[in-house]
Amino acid sequence: MIGFIVRRLAQALVVMAAIALISFLMFRYVGDPVAVMAREDASVTERQELREKLGLDRPVVVQFVDFIGRVVQGDLGISYRNQRPVADLIKERLPATLELVMMATLLSLAIGIPLGVITAVNRTGWLPTLVQSVSLVGISVPTFVTGIMLILVFAVTLRWLPSFGRGDTVQIGWWTTGLLTISGLKALILPSLTLALYQMTLIMRLVRAEMIEVLSSDYVRFARARGLPARMIHYKLALKNALMPVITITGMQIGGLIAFAVVTETVFQWPGLGLLFIQAVSFADVPVMAAYLLLVGLLFVVLNALVDIAYLVLDPRLRTRAS
Amino acid sequence: MNRTIFLPVAFAAVLATGAASAETLRWANDGDVLTLDPYAHTESFTASFLHHIYEPLMRRDADLKFEPALATSWELVEPTRARFTLREGVTFQNGNPFTADDVVASVERLIHPDARARGNLSSVASAEKVDDLTVDLVLKEPSPLLLNDLSGVYIMDKEWMEEHDALLPGNTSTGAVTYASDHANGTGPFMLDSRTPDAKTVLKANPDWWDEPQHNIDTIEFTPIGSDATRVAALLSGEVDVITPAPLQDTQRLEAADGVEVLQNPSLRTIMLGLNHGDDELDAAPGTGVNPTKDVRVREALWRAIDMDAIVAKVMRGKARVAALMIAPPITGYVAEDDVKPAFDPQKAKDLLAEAGFGDGFTMGLDCPNDRYVNDEEICLAIASMWKAIGVDVKLTAQTKGNHFPKVDKGETDAYMIGWATLPAMDGYSPLRAMLATRDGDMGGNNPNGYSNPRMDELAVASGSEIDEEKRLAMISEAMRIARDDIAFIPLHQQPLSWAASDNVELIQFPDNYFRAWHYKVN
Numbered sequence: 001m002i003g004f005i006v007r008r009l010a011q012a013l014v015v016m017a018a019i020a021l022i023s024f025l026m027f028r029y030v031g032d033p034v035a036v037m038a039r040e041d042a043s044v045t046e047r048q049e050l051r052e053k054l055g056l057d058r059p060v061v062v063q064f065v066d067f068i069g070r071v072v073q074g075d076l077g078i079s080y081r082n083q084r085p086v087a088d089l090i091k092e093r094l095p096a097t098l099e100l101v102m103m104a105t106l107l108s109l110a111i112g113i114p115l116g117v118i119t120a121v122n123r124t125g126w127l128p129t130l131v132q133s134v135s136l137v138g139i140s141v142p143t144f145v146t147g148i149m150l151i152l153v154f155a156v157t158l159r160w161l162p163s164f165g166r167g168d169t170v171q172i173g174w175w176t177t178g179l180l181t182i183s184g185l186k187a188l189i190l191p192s193l194t195l196a197l198y199q200m201t202l203i204m205r206l207v208r209a210e211m212i213e214v215l216s217s218d219y220v221r222f223a224r225a226r227g228l229p230a231r232m233i234h235y236k237l238a239l240k241n242a243l244m245p246v247i248t249i250t251g252m253q254i255g256g257l258i259a260f261a262v263v264t265e266t267v268f269q270w271p272g273l274g275l276l277f278i279q280a281v282s283f284a285d286v287p288v289m290a291a292y293l294l295l296v297g298l299l300f301v302v303l304n305a306l307v308d309i310a311y312l313v314l315d316p317r318l319r320t321r322a323s
Numbered sequence: 324m325n326r327t328i329f330l331p332v333a334f335a336a337v338l339a340t341g342a343a344s345a346e347t348l349r350w351a352n353d354g355d356v357l358t359l360d361p362y363a364h365t366e367s368f369t370a371s372f373l374h375h376i377y378e379p380l381m382r383r384d385a386d387l388k389f390e391p392a393l394a395t396s397w398e399l400v401e402p403t404r405a406r407f408t409l410r411e412g413v414t415f416q417n418g419n420p421f422t423a424d425d426v427v428a429s430v431e432r433l434i435h436p437d438a439r440a441r442g443n444l445s446s447v448a449s450a451e452k453v454d455d456l457t458v459d460l461v462l463k464e465p466s467p468l469l470l471n472d473l474s475g476v477y478i479m480d481k482e483w484m485e486e487h488d489a490l491l492p493g494n495t496s497t498g499a500v501t502y503a504s505d506h507a508n509g510t511g512p513f514m515l516d517s518r519t520p521d522a523k524t525v526l527k528a529n530p531d532w533w534d535e536p537q538h539n540i541d542t543i544e545f546t547p548i549g550s551d552a553t554r555v556a557a558l559l560s561g562e563v564d565v566i567t568p569a570p571l572q573d574t575q576r577l578e579a580a581d582g583v584e585v586l587q588n589p590s591l592r593t594i595m596l597g598l599n600h601g602d603d604e605l606d607a608a609p610g611t612g613v614n615p616t617k618d619v620r621v622r623e624a625l626w627r628a629i630d631m632d633a634i635v636a637k638v639m640r641g642k643a644r645v646a647a648l649m650i651a652p653p654i655t656g657y658v659a660e661d662d663v664k665p666a667f668d669p670q671k672a673k674d675l676l677a678e679a680g681f682g683d684g685f686t687m688g689l690d691c692p693n694d695r696y697v698n699d700e701e702i703c704l705a706i707a708s709m710w711k712a713i714g715v716d717v718k719l720t721a722q723t724k725g726n727h728f729p730k731v732d733k734g735e736t737d738a739y740m741i742g743w744a745t746l747p748a749m750d751g752y753s754p755l756r757a758m759l760a761t762r763d764g765d766m767g768g769n770n771p772n773g774y775s776n777p778r779m780d781e782l783a784v785a786s787g788s789e790i791d792e793e794k795r796l797a798m799i800s801e802a803m804r805i806a807r808d809d810i811a812f813i814p815l816h817q818q819p820l821s822w823a824a825s826d827n828v829e830l831i832q833f834p835d836n837y838f839r840a841w842h843y844k845v846n
Binding site for chain 1: 351354355357358360363364365436437439440442443493494498500501504505519520521522523546547548549550552553554556557559560561562694723724725726728729732743744746753754756757762764765766767768769
């Protein structure tokens with residue numbers, strides 16, 4: 001077990017280094033920070049001064065080594081856009097994104113799993129057919145379209161829910177939460193639904209496919225023959241075995257959701273990491289972009305490792321093999 | 324069942340009480356305030372927002388003329404020494420009195436090499452206190468635009484900066500951050516109440532403001548909403564009172580909505596096409612050994628081939644003003660009689676090309692940003708097809724501003740889109756110095772493609788230090804006329820400002836796109 005974790009960590013470090021390098025090379029194509037930052041009628045000298053001040057006149061390799069050196073010491077640098085420490089910016093935005101992603105994940109599991117079981121158990125009839133076709137919409141309509149449509153219905157026409165922002169938040173230490181106020185909870189509904197929709201249909205379809213396979217296996221048939229109640233067979237015996245890939249996908253998708261949150265956060269002006277990243281891109285704010293990509297990379301790596309470890313715990317066969 | 328019916332009604336009631344609280348102005352803009360530090364940015368929106376908290380020595384009135392703010396009078400004691408008498412009895416929002424020391428500390432902080440905005444006051448060498456309410460600014464050379472520059476220099480409190488170790492501006496490369504980035508203490512009509520970046524910034528009316536308030540606003544709730552559709556939805560749902568900007572494509576929908584008004588006026592920003600005057604061959608046609616746009620007849624042909632009326636009607640939905648000069652009417656140096664462009668005439672354009680020896684057409688590039696000006700990419704698409712109609716093979720590149728402007732700056736373009744608003748100076752000297760003078764050190768920073776006319780350079784140097792306003796304006800007008808006749812740039816139009824507000828708000832839309840809530844009322 002320990003050897004396994006050490007190996008995973010070593011792999012993770014290599015992956016992180018690769019992410020840092022690739023993202024750093026990418027920045028050369030998102031634009032020149034000096035062009036965005038300098039005054040409109042700045043002279044050539046003025047721009048050159050700014051370039052030197054930002055250290056952008058140095059060769060890329062030197063800039064990269066310098067960047068890695070500072071990151072290793074825990075210094076993420078200062079944002080070009082608003083001249084505040086990047087670490088502070090990320091700390092401010094992280095709670096918003098995590099609450100959104102957590103809510104979206106809960107929604108997608110709470111709705112996706114039961115729907116998956118129902119459509120697997122009753123494969124004919126109008127309800128499963130309807131659910132199946134609606135889920136196609138969920139998987140194929142782009143996030144920003146769903147978001148705008150929800151805003152038009154629930155904010156503009158019905159005026160039940162806010163169209164933007166996080167509502168009132170409560171400060172707990174450095175964490176700000178919208179979960180403790182009415183307006184914060186109301187503000188969470190539309191964005192988390194928008195973000196969850198794709199994930200929800202994915203989980204539903206996955207559970208359905210797995211369930212269909214499990215339901216045709218011998219032990220389920222044997223359980224039926226023993227006369228166990230259908231409810232127990234479906235939810236206790238079959239579902240447990242169908243959930244293995246769901247855990248993988250949910251774990252991996254949390255990373256995906258944080259990445260998808262860029263679009264949702266832009267549509268709902270949700271003050272999270274995604275919005276921070278989008279603004280950084282349009283301002284060519286390299287320190288913020290670099291930190292965001294590293295953070296998302298780190299999340300993926302950690303989530304992957306956690307999923308692997310969760311496997312070990314859940315599946316006894318893997319445990320014997322690993323040791 | 325009762326429950327499900329009850330909930331929505333309760334939600335609606337909560338929203339309704341929120342909307343009814345008068346004298347709060349809820350305002351959504353497409354971007355957030357970059358920083359609260361007035362010297363750490365060069366963005367006109369941030370300057371406009373901070374003007375509510377901080378004030379300059381002289382400000383612009385409702386007609387954009389200078390009027391006394393923190394200084395009550397000023398005079399030139401010597402050509403390079405300007406003396407300012409400061410307003411008595413003004414206090415900062417933390418209660419500190421406003422004195423000459425604050426002006427000196429502010430000027431020194433702004434002209435410090437680390438200050439991002441130091442170019443905004445490049446003519447000033449130092450500031451000297453004469454007495455508590457008198458300050459001298461020492462200039463590097465006589466500067467006719469000193470007042471224009473100063474109207475954008477907000478005065479900070481020296482004691483407050485000392486107390487919070489903010490006397491020096493922040494520095495991105497050394498990692499120095501400043502308290503002033505997220506705190507503010509000015510003399511202005513509103514003061515900072517709270518700020519969550521990207522979410523909400525709240526300002527409260529300053530009860531001790533030195534001026535007689537013309538507004539009736541207690542609270543300004545400012546929210547950035549980047550997505551156009553969401554911003555429009557927030558106004559339609561009554562969650563905000565004003566949106567800036569209102570997307571042109573939503574104008575009809577907003578006008579049709581109950582209780583919503585759309586404000587649209589031409590701005591100061593002239594959109595134009597820069598051309599390649601210097602290279603021996605066009606960047607898009609390497610190996611041809613010839614640069615057709617060096618010939619003024621070709622440039623005229625390109626201008627005549629653009630049907631501006633069609634672009635204004637179709638792309639700008641009738642909301643732009645066609646331009647022949649590089650500066651807009653409210654800018655000093657503008658002369659209405661000169662604002663006449665060669666008529667749209669594709670046949671004449673073809674004849675001109677033939678006369679210049681390019682009857683069979685030629686290949687050239689056209690570069691555009693796609694996220695900087697109103698409908699920038701669409702305008703370029705239209706122009707590309709109009710140029711194709713006279714036989715010019717256009718290679719169109721539309722990309723993000725962070726890539727577009729560096730390419731332009733390196734002189735790697737044949738024709739490129741650029742907009743110029745002359746802010747914050749609002750004076751014709753700005754394009755003359757930056758775009759028309761030959762590129763050399765402090766001159767021609769935005770003239771990357773080698774336009775050079777000796778008379779233009781003379782005018783740029785002379786008007787930069789001419790104190791006689793009448794002579795200076797004559798020089799700028801002459802320069803604008805020469806630019807038009809040389810076709811140094813092809814001016815297209817002044818793009819519109821577009822705001823929308825619920826009809827209980829009384830707004831004035833200023834052509835410089837500044838939001839000045841101290842002139843606004845909420846009914």
